[in-house]
Amino acid sequence: MTDFAPALMTDQYELTMVSAALRDGTANRRCVFEVFARRLPVGRRYGVVAGQGRLMDQLRDFHFTGTDIDFLRGAGIVDADTAAWLADYRFRGDIDGYAEGELFFPGSPILTVSGTFAECVVLETLILSVLNHDCAIAAAAARMVTAARGRPIIEMGSRRTHEEAAIAAARAAYLAGFASTSNMAAGARYGIPTTGTSAHAFTLLHDDEPAAFKSQVDALGKNTTLLVDTYDIAQGIRNAIAVAGPDLRAVRIDSGDLSVLAQHSRELLDSLGATETKIIVSGDMDEYSIATLAAEPVDMYGAGTAVVTGSGAPTAGLVYKLVEVEGRPVVKRSENKATVGGRKTAVRRHKPTGTATEEIVFSQGVPDHLSNDRLLQVSFVAGGEVAEPVPLAESRDHLRQCLISIPWEGLKLSAGDPAIPVTVVSA
Incomplete structure (x- = not known):
């Protein structure tokens, strides 16, 4: 070539x-x-x-x-x-x-x-x-930032667009106010803060959910984010706190009725003593779905497809x-x-x-x-x-x-x- x-x-x-x-x-x-x-x-x-x-x-x-x-x-x-x-x-x-x-x-x-x-x-x-x-x-991302009302947003749309467009999109989203990107090339090329959690595949790889969580915490420490919706979210949160303790940095929810799940998750985390553990939500987020969660106990959003395609x-x-x-x-x-x-x-x-x-x-x-x-x-x-x-x-x-x-x-x-x-x- x-x-x-x-x-x-x-x-x-x-x-x-x-x-x-x-x-x-x-x-x-x-x-x-x-x-x-x-x-x-x-x-x-x-x-x-x-x-x-x-x-x-x-x-x-x-x-x-x-x-x-x-x-x-x-x-x-x-x-x-x-x-x-x-x-x-x-x-x-x-x-x-x-x-x-x-x-x-x-x-x-x-x-x-x-x-x-x-x-x-x-x-x-x-x-x-x-x-x-x-x-x-940038225009789509700016609207999402406005809808988020000060809560951070992670750009995570690399898998939904062309590989070079993904890097450009991460740059434009960061310019518009996103807090970070999951794209390593964008981090290296433009100095954008990067972040990442894990996929459901990592949980499914292990014999059970606690084993997957223990592996991630052992490798990365408690300042990590555990994905808790592979099986049952409530049990996933219990497993996460049992493994990492109440000072786990964050849990991520990627599916379901995010409004209801955010409320229940916050109540459950608080009851387990994890009052400082953050809740990150993702899953086809755009400015409208972000706006509907304004009153919910969500600490951070992850936006992918909508941002890298200009949200319509x-x-x-x-x-x-x-x-x-x-x-x-x-x-x-x-x-x-x-x-x-x-x-x-x-x-x-x-x-x-x-x-x-x-x-x-x-x-x-x-x-x-x-x-x-x-x-x-x-x-x-x-x-x-x-x-x-x-x-x-x-x-x-x-x-x-x-x-x-x-x-x-x-x-x-x-x-x-x-x-x-x-x-x-x-x-």
Whole structure:
């Protein structure tokens, strides 16, 4: 199996456009492309910007190798002139956009890519594949964090998605406020705290439940989590405390009526003297099931399938559109897919108390902002040079502050209008 560089993570139509533009002389026209969402997924009141850190890592290595070009030439996809251009390709333009952890709404210009037509258009698929995935995961995770009301959530969805998507999802979920991940690669690559319990298979391996629990405690100590629902939950809890003692760190419940089981489990643990033993629940958790457990004695949640699939919205619906050529605004007028021409700048307007009230997008021009406005775009790439990455912890804190700033209605899980309106102001 041959490894290919990130540059081949693209669609053929981009290379078709590059080939034609090189031939007719338009490839070097200065252009501006923008990434935005026309609408939020159904039921969502905000989007979360995530993925720029991963995107910049990919961009640093975005070039066409000899193997890549041999494949493209051999398949008849590009001609000799295009192959020569690709061999020399490095992005030498500028990229600005919303910081990771920023909120976005319909029409928010979350990423602006400037440079020649050819060097910008060839980035479309990579940019959209990274941002559409990570923004979707981060938005779903943020809703779960809100529903959890301060209780920690473990991301444990690696077995429900592609192996590389699992690592990206763990990163996006941690940015959104999850406490940890079960994915070792995400821990190693991004410094995310990792955690894990055990599966039912480990209990079934042993002759009986106490033997399985004793094995785990002997290996890991009492600061571990025992899975107690392989057979009978009440007896499982009794066995866990009999083996580990009342200072066992936690028990996990992965099935059944979690509301009822959490109540009964807490009562039983307390009666056994294990008043400090935590209860972790998992099993197809999403923001709605987490919210239903708000009043129950649950200490931590484990979320898997729902978070790595965007909890019903697996893509953020972002598009990458040309908005300016040689300083001239260009507008797409297709029905239901119209664009606003010109390079945009944006500010978030706030009350003196800090509550966000509106996002204002300026088409062609520098915004005339007020004292409580916050400029939203930052520089990621200047003249082809990628800026130093922002620490993930900083992006995580930025999102926390953004969520605090929007009106409380915007945090509801029910369907409704975007948390704040977006107003486009033309020059």
